[in-house]
Amino acid sequence: MTTHTIFIDGAAGTTGLRIEERLGAADDITLLRLPEARRKDPAARAEMMAQADLTFLCLPDAAAREAVSLAPASARICDTSTAHRTAPDWVYGFPELHGRREKIRSAKRLAVPGCHASGIIALLKPLRECGLLPDTAQPVCHSLTGYSGGGKTMIADYAAPDRPEALSAPRIYGLSLQHKHLPEIQAQCGLSAPPVFTPVVADYYCGMLVSIPFAVKDLNGANGEAAAKLFADYYAGEAMVRVHPFNTAQADGMLAANARAGEDGMEIFVSGNDEQVLLCARFDNLGKGASGAAVQCMNLMLGREETAELVVQAA
Numbered sequence: 001m002t003t004h005t006i007f008i009d010g011a012a013g014t015t016g017l018r019i020e021e022r023l024g025a026a027d028d029i030t031l032l033r034l035p036e037a038r039r040k041d042p043a044a045r046a047e048m049m050a051q052a053d054l055t056f057l058c059l060p061d062a063a064a065r066e067a068v069s070l071a072p073a074s075a076r077i078c079d080t081s082t083a084h085r086t087a088p089d090w091v092y093g094f095p096e097l098h099g100r101r102e103k104i105r106s107a108k109r110l111a112v113p114g115c116h117a118s119g120i121i122a123l124l125k126p127l128r129e130c131g132l133l134p135d136t137a138q139p140v141c142h143s144l145t146g147y148s149g150g151g152k153t154m155i156a157d158y159a160a161p162d163r164p165e166a167l168s169a170p171r172i173y174g175l176s177l178q179h180k181h182l183p184e185i186q187a188q189c190g191l192s193a194p195p196v197f198t199p200v201v202a203d204y205y206c207g208m209l210v211s212i213p214f215a216v217k218d219l220n221g222a223n224g225e226a227a228a229k230l231f232a233d234y235y236a237g238e239a240m241v242r243v244h245p246f247n248t249a250q251a252d253g254m255l256a257a258n259a260r261a262g263e264d265g266m267e268i269f270v271s272g273n274d275e276q277v278l279l280c281a282r283f284d285n286l287g288k289g290a291s292g293a294a295v296q297c298m299n300l301m302l303g304r305e306e307t308a309e310l311v312v313q314a315a
Ligand SMILES: NC(=O)C1=CN([C@@H]2O[C@H](COP(=O)(O)OP(=O)(O)OC[C@H]3O[C@@H](n4cnc5c(N)ncnc54)[C@H](OP(=O)(O)O)[C@@H]3O)[C@@H](O)[C@H]2O)C=CC1
Pocket: 009, 010, 011, 012, 013, 014, 015, 016, 039, 040, 041, 057, 058, 059, 060, 061, 063, 080, 081, 082, 113, 114, 115, 148, 149, 150, 151, 152, 153, 285, 286, 289, 290
């Protein structure tokens, strides 16, 4: 059996802990750990990265950049932060995008997609590749997220017994329309301008629902049925992405953003009428939106079975 030595820089954080949970039981993986007192010590982290077959960075952007500067050139790195997602020489880790798997397998430096970006790209990229959406399009995208998306700080804010009343209501953020995921979305989808994007954080732990409405006339005349078939064809055979048939009835006519919490797969829904189409992607911001996606990429990079150590796949 081939064994792999893995270091998680930022193992005490939300994303790092979830990766550790997934890998802890794998008998072909040895996790390198730093004692609490040394987990932010640059020399100790550099030493771990030099020893590991692969290092996950589960750090704020600045610390992720610092980690890369500390790592030997030979180190294989899987970065969950925003720091390197549009950097040249880094592979963007979305295996389901056509032609991407081979690049991930041989990647030395891999950037794991942002959570909101994962849903938006999953919906826009097939439309762009199939010619239904011109590069000049500027779709309006919405995304609902649980508060774990904000890491330890936001989780503590929501858990505080004396928290402000405002946290009990959904809150729109990114009001300047310059969310940090827009550059990677624009780059991956080959758009000449970033989409218009409004994220909303609400009072539940995890789960993400991205929605993008279109007029049929803006999709080169493709109606919902045609769009649903396009997504089904694009993601055919993918274990982690399930495309529901057009207008699949939800029992109560609603989509709840937390339905895939704790899972690693993504669901795609296409609904609407003769004139308008609504595209939705539902997944866990900590699963396909972070730790699950990171482990999926690691498996490809190490030549392991792609879906090993992932929790329940696409429903
Ligand atoms: N939460 C999510 O849904 C997603 C998060 N991400 C990204 O993943 C990365 C990690 O996020 P998340 O897990 O949510 O964040 P957390 O705040 O939960 O965890 C970050 C961890 O990094 C540690 N850390 C900070 N600075 C250093 C340093 N210089 N050296 C070593 N460790 C350090 C922190 O230490 P301490 O415990 O002392 O604070 C903490 O444990 C971020 O870039 C984030 O944007 C990506 C996709 C989704």
